[in-house]
Amino acid sequence: MFSHMTSLRLDKEELSKLIKNGRSCTGGGSGIGRLLAQRLAKLGATIVIWDINKEGNEETARLITENGGKAHAYICDISNNSEISVCSETVKREVGCVSMLINNAGIVSGKKFIDTTEKDIVKTFEVNTFAHVWTAKAFLPDMIKNQHGHIVNIVSSAGYIGVNSLSDYCASKFASVGLTECLDLELHFAGHDYINTTLVCPYYIDTGMFAGCQTRFPWLLPILNPDYAADRITQAILTNQKQLCIPRIIYFLVMLKTIVPASASPYVHRFMGGDKLMANFVGRQGNKKTN
């Protein structure tokens, strides 16, 4: 496991300001959400975890409280705006104001465009995109009132670069990149600089969500270790980093995409192994691993 926490440059006052009040992390019942919740709880944050998966959610809360942390688990289907409204009001009443919102929950159908159903596409957008809108609408007013807040959107490198056989996922993630960029600009121009945004765009992470996927050049584009990814994301959050792409080569590939002619894109993708990336995808259905 890599730890980048040692390179943090925060004084005690800054750190205590960052970790006070409640955090809300969607999709905290497994994978990256659970690992982030554990890390922030260790720093003293009161964690509020939302997930549709009751067992996973309670397990995350248990892991945190057993280690002396504070966690509140709520069952919430974030694909449903009414549930988000009810759950956010319950959290405000029972736990208090949320000073940091981490939109982490995500789903992937893993189907080719031609095979995706209306239900697949709508659900993907509801979880990966619209939930980011409704949760921000629910918690941002208090952040503005308290002049303190942070919105973290866990998106994907697939929010910058289209991937073969991931049209619904990429479209939903591209939309969330746009949302996060615009929200950040709007907060800045409205003078709400005390609210930070962090846009997280990782390549594949070995959590099980993309089980079966293969990378052609693991030395260049490795499938990321979940602990490593969670450490990097935690560091980005604590240092108010606006954007995090992991591994670093993603920054270069995003830039390359803007200068290489679009007609050359399939050749670059094929060379990088993008044509076969999803060929053996089984996802969570084929792999019940929960990190």
Ligand SMILES: NC(=O)c1ccc[n+]([C@@H]2O[C@H](COP(=O)([O-])OP(=O)(O)OC[C@H]3O[C@@H](n4cnc5c(N)ncnc54)[C@H](O)[C@@H]3O)[C@@H](O)[C@H]2O)c1
């Ligand atoms: N795993 C990867 O390769 C990878 C790569 C880039 C980005 N991401 C993104 O990182 C985030 C976390 O992914 P992960 O790998 O930890 O996946 P994961 O499947 O381990 O975790 C996702 C969590 O979201 C929850 N969830 C799904 N639908 C929900 C709903 N309707 N309401 C509430 N909770 C719901 C699930 O129960 C699960 O606990 C996702 O947004 C994903 O798109 C993942």
